[in-house]
């Protein structure tokens with residue numbers, strides 16, 4: 474379980490994230506929503522310590538993530554994979570090698586630098602690509618792929634880390650609607666198949682409603698909504714997004730392929746700041 478207690482991050486005295494407390498159980502698919510600058514990226518990056526919290530605690534199954542150093546921190550980062558908006562692939566390397574980078578924490582550095590990946594690692598990477606319908610592209614340079622394909626490679630790289638949690642920071646913000654569906658379907662599939670917990674920053678309320686089992690909303694760094702997607706009423710959305718609401722909310726949408734969207738029984742709206 475991921476447990477955040479009173480987590481804050483300040484920049485020059487100004488809070489980007491302000492006293493957020495949140496518990497996320499294993500296997501949840503949590504959408505983090507809020508307008509631009511609300512603190513979504515900062516919150517996610519604190520979980521894997523790309524950003525250091527100014528206050529509060531972050532625990533995973535009781536381990537204090539904020540106290541980890543050295544090897545223990547690297548291990549934690551392997552267990553909580555990041556997926557970024559801009560994919561962060563090495564464009565000149567082939568797709569399979571990009572995915573193998575997700576095995577770095579399990580491979581001696583000198584072997585990785587020489588490209589001496591074990592047969593097992595190669596098999597795992599290929600299998601991850603195949604699960605994301607990208608097996609046929611294994612030998613291609615990553616920069617020859619479309620954005621949606623690149624993001625699926627990035628998700629395969631995250632998957633071969635064998636993570637317990639995936640932090641996806643606006644993974645579809647650069648994609649067209651069709652690729653958005655493909656990538657969100659891929660994340661949902663991983664979540665269901667392996668029970669990997671997913672925290673996913675999203676701009677679109679439709680996507681949060683359609684794919685996530687739970688939605689948390691940030692406004693000016695504070696947690697102002699935590700509930701089932703169905704609890705995200707138009708009034709709640711307006712509170713979160715203000716004037717952006719009509720463009721952002723749109724009609725409720727179901728994902729392609731009929732992904733089931735279970736309600737989160739334990740959660741209810743916690744009100745608005």
Ligand SMILES: Nc1ncnc2c1ncn2[C@@H]1O[C@H](COP(=O)(O)OP(=O)(O)OP(=O)(O)O)[C@@H](O)[C@H]1O
Pocket residue numbers: 484488489490507508509510511512513514515516
């Ligand atoms: N390194 C930094 N230095 C100073 N201020 C920062 C830094 N990173 C983030 N901020 C500020 O913290 C606030 C929250 O930023 P953050 O990127 O977390 O928001 P966000 O909700 O992810 O926004 P977006 O949806 O636009 O990515 C913003 O006001 C931002 O300007």
